[in-house]
Amino acid sequence: MSFRPIRARIDLAALKHNLKQVRRLAPKSRVMAVIKANGYGHGLLTVAKALNQADGFAVASLDEAIQLRQAGFLHPILLLEGVFSESEWQWVLQHRLDAVVHHREQLESLKNLKIPSPAQSPTLWVKVDTGMHRLGFLPSEVPEVKKALKDWPNQIWMSHFATADENLDFAKQQLEQFLFLSTEKHPKSIANSAAIQSIPESHLDWVRPGIMLYGAAEDIQSTQRTQDISPFKPVMHLEAQVIALKQLQAGDCVGYGCSYVANSPVLMAVLAAGYGDGYLRQIANHPDARVAFQHYRLPIIGRISMDMMTVDATAVAIQIQVGDWVQLWGDQISVQEVAGWAQTIPYELLCGITQRVPRK
Helix, strand or coil: CCCCCCCEEEEEHHHHHHHHHHHHHCCCEEEEEEHHHHHHHHCCCHHHHHHHCCCEEEEECCCHHHHHCCCCCCEEEEEEECCCCHHHHHHHHCCCCCEEEECHHHHHHHHHCCCCCCCHHHCCCEEEECCCCCCCHHHHHHHHHHHCCCCCCCEEECCCCCCCCCCEEEEEEEEHHHHHCCCCCCCCCEEEEHHHHHHHCCCCEEECCCHHCCCCCCCCCCCCCCCCCCCCCCCEEEEEEEEEEEEECCCCCCCCHHHHCCCEEEEEECCCCCCCCCCCCHHCCCCCCEEEEEEEEEECCCCCCCCEEEEEEEHHCCCCCCEEEEECCCCCCCHHHHHHHHHCHHEEEEEHHCCCCEEE
């Protein structure tokens, strides 16, 4: 139970809708739904249940993978960064997990792995660095990797785009290199959310949608866009209640530092939301920063503090009351727009909602 008057409403129908759109964009590919970081802040198990029709789940750590297994999910579950120590391979075996292999130490640790039978070998997702220069075997290392894994029964080869949402020329160079380096006989995967929309030829055997499942990806124009493909829907609707209304007079200031001074009478609404909830302080620095109430956009005034923020509610003085819910982002104000005000990306906002905010 939570008594704090703020909530993140999670639209499960929107999650399911967004998965269907992924399948329509990539009808010949299997879908590895990326639900790491607590389901991008939406709740790991909540998201997994709504995305039950995905072909697999991708997470960042054993903790998340084991939580999914203990909840009864039988899907392939992929550890996107692989194991962090040799001892973790036993957990991979025990819970029947897939694991990314991206550097020599991980390859070496496989030599000591005691597998009851070849059929019980974990599926390895062999990651090749084609230009992201983060994780993955360098092109010069690929022949050695192929030799080391020549008898490994279950392999999927993968890479990761660096610029599929902004520089398609570089992304297509990555795709070309990946197809050249990867083995012909094993399944392949490279497409992320942006590439699913913008580079149809990258879909291959598996696609790995992340941010698009949560309705927070930029809408990239696609040659595949037809009447069968509808817009992705926002999944998280962050809302806070009005906990006080106060009449300001001209010359009154608001909040820490008195950064806002009223030029004329203002009806101010105090909302139970602040950076302690994950609503970033720097959002209020942007002149266009707003919240939504009954399809009105109300300007944020003053600084955002840990537990509260203040808005100019003069335009809705007749309608607004203490106890009313106001939207911080969702279907009226997109999280993409709010991220722009904060000079960040939607990922940070969604993943940054703190545990004291109940997910409904």
